[in-house]
Each structure stands twice: as C-alpha cells, then as structure tokens.
Amino acid sequence: MGCLLVTPHQVGSFCYNGFGGMEVNAPHRMAVVDCGTNTFTLHVAEFDSKRWKSVFRQLRFVRLGHDSFRTGRLSPDRMRRGLDVLASFRETAINFGVTHIRAIGCSAFRDASNGLEFVERAREIGWSIEVIDGQKEAHWIQEGVAATVPSEILGGQTALTLDIGGGSVEAVLWDHETVHGRFSLDLGVARLTDWIKPSDPLKNKDLDSLARIADHAMVPLLGRTKHYAPQLIVGTSGAFNTLANLESAEANWQPRHVADVLPYATLRSRCQALMATSKADLASIPNLHPDRIPYMSMACALIEHILGRLPSVGMVLRSRHTVAEGLLTETAAGWKGLEPKVGWEMLTDL
Structure with a gap:
C-alpha cells in the first residue's frame, strides 16, 4: 500500500479555503492518499494542536497490482487507472485547500520491475512518490491502529x-x-x-x-x-x-x-x-x-x-485506522506549525 500526505497552505494568519477565497485563522488541513495494491483512498483531515479530525474520505478500487506478482510488471491499463484516480484525488485536494504533498509507494511499487515507471508518470502530473520498505509501512500502520x-x-x-x-x-x-x-x-x-x-x-x-x-x-x-x-x-x-x-x-x-x-x-x-x-x-x-x-x-x-x-x-x-491514519497521527504528534518537513512538496494546480 502507499500514501500521499498533504498539509495546508497559509499566508500569515490566512489560509486558502480551496474555493477561491480565504479564511481567517482556519484550522490546518492534511489530505492523505493511500495508494494500495488494490485500492487508493483519499483521507482529508483537519489538524490543530497535535490532534487531527477526519473531514472527508473516499475509496476507489484501482487493482494496481493485478497480475503483477505473476508477471513481475504493473499492467498498462492498471497504471492508467491509478494515474486517473490520482488526478481526481488531486483536484479534490485542491478544492479542500491543501497545497503540500507527500506520496508513499509500498508493496506493488517495491516488487514490480516497472514500479519506477509509474513513479515517473505520476511525477508528470504532480506526484512525488517515495517507495518505502515494509518495516516503515508496518510502523505507520501501528501508529494508526494503536490509537x-x-x-x-x-x-x-x-x-x-x-x-x-x-x-x-x-x-x-x-x-x-x-x-x-x-x-x-x-x-x-x-x-x-x-x-x-x-x-x-x-x-x-x-x-x-x-x-x-x-x-x-x-x-x-x-x-x-x-x-x-x-x-x-x-x-x-x-x-x-x-x-x-x-x-x-x-x-x-x-x-x-x-x-x-x-x-x-x-x-x-x-x-x-x-x-x-x-x-x-x-x-x-x-x-x-x-x-x-x-x-x-x-x-x-x-x-x-x-x-x-x-x-x-x-x-x-x-x-x-491504517497507514494513512498512522501518518496523520505521527505528524500531529510532532507538528510545529508550517515548519518545512523532509519529503513534503508544494501542491500546485497544474
């Protein structure tokens, strides 16, 4: 499974509300996209004072890894499906006012010989995917579940x-x-x-x-x-x-x-x-x-x-709760406002 972590964009005490306007002292928002072997899930959460609260969640069936563990490759049609869902989730994230991203790829990306090809194609539509190992994945899952x-x-x-x-x-x-x-x-x-x-x-x-x-x-x-x-x-x-x-x-x-x-x-x-x-x-x-x-x-x-x-x-x-919620929980615990964090990139409306 894999994830995308998104943080809010703020200027001074204002933050974009995602609909062309601005809100004063609005809570921080994060959106997580869990790019799994079978499903991709978008989870938008409000984040304030080392806590997070779920705002919106959507699951889409992609089956990115279908047949890949037999052939060793992600199929073209499943890759297209995954990229389409990421594009859709990107628009939703923008509408919710999120502007920084972190994407994480797990099992299907680790094992497929063309997993990096998907990473490169995702980069073309604004996603920077970090492929993590199973130990890191298990760590984040546990962060979410234990809570x-x-x-x-x-x-x-x-x-x-x-x-x-x-x-x-x-x-x-x-x-x-x-x-x-x-x-x-x-x-x-x-x-x-x-x-x-x-x-x-x-x-x-x-x-x-x-x-x-x-x-x-x-x-x-x-x-x-x-x-x-x-x-x-x-x-x-x-x-x-x-x-x-x-x-x-x-x-x-x-x-x-x-x-x-x-x-x-x-x-x-x-x-x-x-x-x-x-x-x-x-x-x-x-x-x-x-x-x-x-x-x-x-x-x-x-x-x-x-x-x-x-x-x-x-x-x-x-x-x-699973890996996405674990990312939210860990980020909330160490949150220090808009301090830059390794692996996070600006989300721009391409």
Whole structure:
C-alpha cells in the first residue's frame, strides 16, 4: 500500500479555503492518499494542536497490482487507472485547500520491475512518490491502529496487528508498553491469488498451497510469538472491514477512531463459510461490495489459517485506522506549525 500526505497552505494568519477565497485563522488541513495494491483512498483531515479530525474520505478500487506478482510488471491499463484516480484525488485536494504533498509507494511499487515507471508518470502530473520498505509501512500502520484500541480492552494483553493488503501483510506484535516485532510478509491477497491461481470456489489443493506459502512466510513472526503470545488480534484494511460489515450493517456508522469487536467464534465460522463460496455466490451476499469479491475467499482463508496458527488468541478487533491514519497521527504528534518537513512538496494546480 502507499500514501500521499498533504498539509495546508497559509499566508500569515490566512489560509486558502480551496474555493477561491480565504479564511481567517482556519484550522490546518492534511489530505492523505493511500495508494494500495488494490485500492487508493483519499483521507482529508483537519489538524490543530497535535490532534487531527477526519473531514472527508473516499475509496476507489484501482487493482494496481493485478497480475503483477505473476508477471513481475504493473499492467498498462492498471497504471492508467491509478494515474486517473490520482488526478481526481488531486483536484479534490485542491478544492479542500491543501497545497503540500507527500506520496508513499509500498508493496506493488517495491516488487514490480516497472514500479519506477509509474513513479515517473505520476511525477508528470504532480506526484512525488517515495517507495518505502515494509518495516516503515508496518510502523505507520501501528501508529494508526494503536490509537484506536481502548486501554480497558488491551489491558495487559499482547496484541497482534494484522493489515492484510493486496501485496503484503504487515504484522506488529505489541503491548501497552512496547512493540515486540514488526513484520512485512509476502502474503497479500493479490499476491497469493497470482501465485496460486486458485479454483473457484477454492479447493483443498489451493488451501494446501496457501498453508505452505503462509507457514514459510510466517516463520519469523511465529518464532516471536513463542516469547510474546498474542491474546488479541487487531485487524485492519479491506477484508476485516468487509467482515465487520457482514457482521453488522451499522459497522460503517460506528466511530472510526475506536476499534470495534468482531465476535471470535462468529468470525471464524464466517471465514470458513466464505472461503468455500464461489464468486457468483459471493455476489449475492448483502453488504459485500462487488469489488471485494475477487479476493474475499482468499482473504478469509488466510485469516482462518493465521488464527489456526495462533491458539493463544481469544479476541479480534477491527480497526479502521491504517497507514494513512498512522501518518496523520505521527505528524500531529510532532507538528510545529508550517515548519518545512523532509519529503513534503508544494501542491500546485497544474
């Protein structure tokens, strides 16, 4: 996944409001664009006194990494789609009055042989993308997720954050005092789909292939859990959001800054059912977005496999904070007005 961080433009005590006028003493605004392997997300937030508040959020399905983990290249049509969405998000950012940008590219950019070609083409329309490694990605994800877990739920437990993306899975083992390990695993659902080329619905041979790949990738993580066994999993990103929506139609209306509970037994039963369901039957399930269908069975199979490898886990939460919100949280903590920051560039209306 990847991100674009945007800060407000101010002149003295005035700031542009994005509609040709100016506001006096308006709050600072930032806009984050998370350029993931599967989806791009725009998140505009107001920022003031080391805090941020969500203003606007939009998700667009791009599938930038579709087939890239098999071919080793981003396809021309997916690149065009990604650039079109970035252009659209750019206009929205300008309308919200943001004028500085920071773009971050993650798994799909790291792995594709022509990832830098996308970076160069994005530069032509005003985006400067920094490709980061999995450790930095996991760090920012954890910054966002940790802020959503109530202390009364976490208590003295060890937690495992799981961000299941298209290209990679970021896993962070932590408790209320420290982080015990950050891991970037080559287990994203687009990657697994490209590698396994599964049947529809998944067959036992597909699940066996997933188990072999996952067990190999998880060796460092499982080794660490022998010393810090997690009792709690905090899941984030598309698959966990979809599972929350299937659990309750009101899930999208819950406060975004507080993680909510996914009943453990129900979650496992639902994953076991969905991983055995064909795409045609998935399409008939209420509250399951059509663009989630291509990877949903694989995501559920992966979640079920991970839970099966972690018998110490007895509770699962869903957080709607991820790498974008982690960037906002970290930036808010160190905010010193309009002091220039490394990696930020002026957003101009080209």
